[in-house]
Amino acid sequence: MFEYHRPTSVGDALAVLADVGADGKVLAGGQSLVPVLNMRLAAPGHLVDINRLAELAYVRTEPAGVRVGALARHAHVERDEQAYAAVPLLRRALICVAHPTIRNRGTTVGSIVHADPSGEAPAVLTLLDGEMELASVGGRRTVPAAEFFIAPLESSLRAGELAVSAYFPRPPARSGTAWREVSRRHGDYALCGVGVLITLDDDLRVAAARAAFISLGPTPVLVDLADAVAGRPFDAVDWGAAAALVRGQVEPEDDIHATAAYRRHLAGVLTARAGADAAREAAA
Amino acid sequence: MTETLHATRLVVNGVAHTLHVPARRLLADALRHDLGLTGTHLGCEHGVCGACTVLVDGEPMRSCLMFAVSADGAEITTTEGCRAPDGGLGPVQQAFTECHGLQCGFCTPGFVTTITAYLRENPLPTEAEAREAIGGNLCRCTGYQNIVKSVLRAAELVAPEAAVAPQAGGGLSEGPR
Numbered sequence: 001m002f003e004y005h006r007p008t009s010v011g012d013a014l015a016v017l018a019d020v021g022a023d024g025k026v027l028a029g030g031q032s033l034v035p036v037l038n039m040r041l042a043a044p045g046h047l048v049d050i051n052r053l054a055e056l057a058y059v060r061t062e063p064a065g066v067r068v069g070a071l072a073r074h075a076h077v078e079r080d081e082q083a084y085a086a087v088p089l090l091r092r093a094l095i096c097v098a099h100p101t102i103r104n105r106g107t108t109v110g111s112i113v114h115a116d117p118s119g120e121a122p123a124v125l126t127l128l129d130g131e132m133e134l135a136s137v138g139g140r141r142t143v144p145a146a147e148f149f150i151a152p153l154e155s156s157l158r159a160g161e162l163a164v165s166a167y168f169p170r171p172p173a174r175s176g177t178a179w180r181e182v183s184r185r186h187g188d189y190a191l192c193g194v195g196v197l198i199t200l201d202d203d204l205r206v207a208a209a210r211a212a213f214i215s216l217g218p219t220p221v222l223v224d225l226a227d228a229v230a231g232r233p234f235d236a237v238d239w240g241a242a243a244a245l246v247r248g249q250v251e252p253e254d255d256i257h258a259t260a261a262y263r264r265h266l267a268g269v270l271t272a273r274a275g276a277d278a279a280r281e282a283a284a
Numbered sequence: 285m286t287e288t289l290h291a292t293r294l295v296v297n298g299v300a301h302t303l304h305v306p307a308r309r310l311l312a313d314a315l316r317h318d319l320g321l322t323g324t325h326l327g328c329e330h331g332v333c334g335a336c337t338v339l340v341d342g343e344p345m346r347s348c349l350m351f352a353v354s355a356d357g358a359e360i361t362t363t364e365g366c367r368a369p370d371g372g373l374g375p376v377q378q379a380f381t382e383c384h385g386l387q388c389g390f391c392t393p394g395f396v397t398t399i400t401a402y403l404r405e406n407p408l409p410t411e412a413e414a415r416e417a418i419g420g421n422l423c424r425c426t427g428y429q430n431i432v433k434s435v436l437r438a439a440e441l442v443a444p445e446a447a448v449a450p451q452a453g454g455g456l457s458e459g460p461r
Contacts, residue, residue: 001306002308004288006354006356027351030351031331034330034331034349035329035349038310039329049353099334100344100420101346102349105350187419
């Protein structure tokens, strides 16, 4: 049995979190946490419900990117037209998160903090070099995506901290992004998924290319595709070479849903498809 | 250990209630046990099956993945609240009856609430859109064909004039999906 707290301001929430320390767990959308509690897989002593922190229910599009508050539901983020215009990959990836009913309640920041290696939001944050804003009674700190994800379901969030927002930088000019994933049924966890970011130079040749994968490792897996595709015209990229590069770098594992070999195969195929889409968008 | 009870105000199907529930009481259990509204069904209890879907301030949500106390102050609509004003079958329920959209009926309450909300935003779904709309609800009896038909029939019943109007473009819409 947990003790329930429902703070009404971020300051109050941080005070409670400082008080309960490692025995406290933040409840936002609860679409991952409540199943864990229902199945008795975790038993925190204190639940800190942040659903009254209206000040965190925002999606804010700024010149340099999109800042998503801790109480912004996936549905809010995916429908926000300004956010879509600035960082289209957000909507493209988030519509693959479970089903609309889950996205009506689940939050994007919560999904990132949950740090599930099959989660879409952590991979988008990783691909775009985003960052997390973490607050505690001691102050605020910013953690880049590359340092935030430690292991499956483990992030660098400390006891007593609240993730107050996630920041998704707008990709550079002449960039394109795409999201592709394969799951057994639409809405299920992906067997493999990938986000690709392509940036072209003034001659519409590939200047930079990278991919972030889900369900392929303990955290989002970032692969630089430049060695296979840099310098090629956007419409004459050898995506087969990019796929081969990816197959050689990723280290998926077998599980009940798919073999490592199948996941590696998917990683290559999905990279080629997403890469071609992203390159076209970058040139448009 | 005595559990702390939390005063929780819910407006369910238009009726205001104040419950005193432990924090761990799921919204689904509060509806069923505290309010006796057994139309909401609990299948998987981890958000997969969709049987427990209710509308929270008009939005479909899993009542098995919310604590009642967390919904304090919210307006909830269950399948009982999807009836017609005269107490008879509402349009979605009527469509399920006409199209044989249920067999054992266990999953039906979640479909009724989900489809009721969906048709408010998308009154004229195509068959593909109807299929997508129910993607988060599991049914182990029907094979879904008649549920898809029920969605389309419900659209006709909700907006009979709109439903016979020609659909611009038809087919699947181009977009991010």
